[in-house]
Amino acid sequence: MNLDRRQVLALGVGAAVMTAIGLPGVAVAAVGDVEKAIAEFTKGAEITTGKVVLSAPQIAENGNTVPIEVTVESEMTQASYVDAVMILAAGNPNPGVATFKFSPMSGEALASTRIRLAKTQDIIVIARMNDGSCYKDQKTVKVTIGGCGG
Secondary structure, three states: OOOOHHHHHHHHHHHHHHHHHOOOOOOOOOHHHHHHHHHHHHOOOOEEEOOEEEEOOOEEOOOOOEEEEEEEOOOOOOOOOEEEEEEEEOOOOOOEEEEEEOOHHHOOEEEEEEEOOOOOEEEEEEEEEOOOOEEEEEEEEEEOEOOEOO
């Protein structure tokens, strides 16, 4: 394919414009995606606060490895236990980070992992109990680039 000077110039200008304004919808989850994921997980149950605790740093110097830990207060008996815990990163292109399943044999509802964050954003944790009730905790993690700004 042979391009003349005008075509090369037009492609260059187009690329510069797209770089300057950015591509719409890239690298950010739509608010509807997060709400849809929560609705599917909770099966329409009302979400309250309490029982679930999210531990995450306020500032992450490296968004590639942000340590988090989730604990849920539960007896973990056949009568009352944590069924599942879902972790969402609201500002990531795909907000669903992980879902952990539990049973009474788990002994305790505790999960820890490292997640990748695209930018400063809210981390949302929803815990679903075996009776269908749901609990939520949420933290904002500021992601800095090399420890400078964010």
